[in-house]
Amino acid sequence: LTYLWLKEDFELRVGVRKVFWGVTEFIHLIDIVNQTDLVESVDTEDKLGQPMVNFSVSRDWGMVDIFWMPFFRERTFVGTGGRLRGASVVDEARTQYESAAEEWHSDWALRYSYTFGDIDMGLSQFVGTSRDPTLLDGTDSNGDDIKIPKYEQIKQTSLDVAYVIGEWLWKLESLYRTGQGNEDYFAWAGGFEYTSVGVLESKMDLGFVGEWLYDDREDDADTAFENxxxxxxxxxxxxxxxxxxxxxxxxxVDTSARLLFLEASRRFGNNWLLNIEMRLSLDQPDSDFLFDQRKDDLFQTELFYYF
Known part of the structure; x- marks a missing residue:
């Protein structure tokens, strides 16, 4: 639900919105405005709506977006009986915040985007509560191991670039973040997508995607995609x-660990949508971020009716 006010080159939006930043396929490094919903999907692409005030200016020299986010939404985690998850359950009832204002801390973001020729570029700055909690070790009343989420105050500067040349699309996302955990870090994801139009003289298009994902925290990264x-x-x-x-x-790159996945969708008539998703984890060593999920594969079918 959003209120929209328009006047010439200006826009003002007030309400709950989903805002996407990014260009790469396998990981969305810089997409920080909305919180991730891990109950809905493990791929981190499903997001929660974010209360915000968004002011935009669009001119010949580009577009500037200013975001004020007065309320923070915690990440949703899979519970004891859910999958996929780590060996220890995340106890959301014991959530900690670095800021004394907790979820009422005001977060700010500024984004400049510009298109020149075949290049789309975005430069963003975020200051506020991290959407990625640091998971602290703890125990519950029974003495069982649990994880306690802590949301820290961070600053993140990011750049995204997409360059189209013929059938090729070259993509880059990069960020530098301070305040997360015990160290500042740099991460990037980049690659290409080549699309063969009308493959085998049909009306179908076949795209070939390749990317490299890197986080300079390496084994200390809170992500499976550190190299x-x-x-x-x-x-x-x-x-x-x-x-x-x-x-x-x-x-x-450094171990035998690998992930395989399939995502497919098709509409039926005007109201039905079928989604199919499959994820396989293979050869995860005990040092891998996803080692706890090494025996958890996923096959999911969803049928939606829209009215």
Whole structure:
């Protein structure tokens, strides 16, 4: 629910919104405005709505967005009986904040975006409560190990670039973050997507995706993608049902750990949508971020009705 006010080159939006920043396929490093919903999906792409005031200015020299976010939403985690999750349950009832204002701390973001020729560029700054909690070790009343989320005050500067040249799309996301955990860090994801239009003389398009994902915290990173190479095939059928599929894999550069996944969707009639998702974890060593999920594979089918 959002109120929108327009006047010439200015826009003002007040309400609860979802705002996406980013260009890469396998990880969205710089997408920080909205909180992640891990109950809905483990791929971190599902987000919670964020209360905000957003003021935009659009001119020939680009677009500037200012965001004020007066209320913070905590990340949702899978519970004891849920999958996929780590070995220890996250106790959201014991959540900690670095700021005394807790969820009422005012967060700010500034974004400048500009298109020149075949290049789209975005430069962003975020100051406020991290959407990525640091998970502290703890125990519950029974003495069982648990994780306690702590939300710290961070500053994040990020850059995203997309460059189209013929059938090639080159992409880059990078960030520098301070205040998260015990160290400041730099991370980036970059690569390409090549699209073969009308493959095999059909109306279908086949895309080839390749990316490199890097986080300079390496083994101390709170992500599975600290130094990984990813590849994928994207099929767009270009039919009336909007049928499409993405088959991908992610290989750790330093170990044998790898992930395989499939995402597919198709509409039926005007009201029905079928989504299929599959994720396989293979050869995770005990040092891998996803070691606790090494026996947890996922196959999910969803059928939506829109009215």
């Amino acid at each position: 990984d190479i990813a590849g994928g095939l994207r099929l767009t059928v270009n039919d009336a049902a909007s049928s499409e599929a993405l088959l991908g894999w992610v290989q750790d």
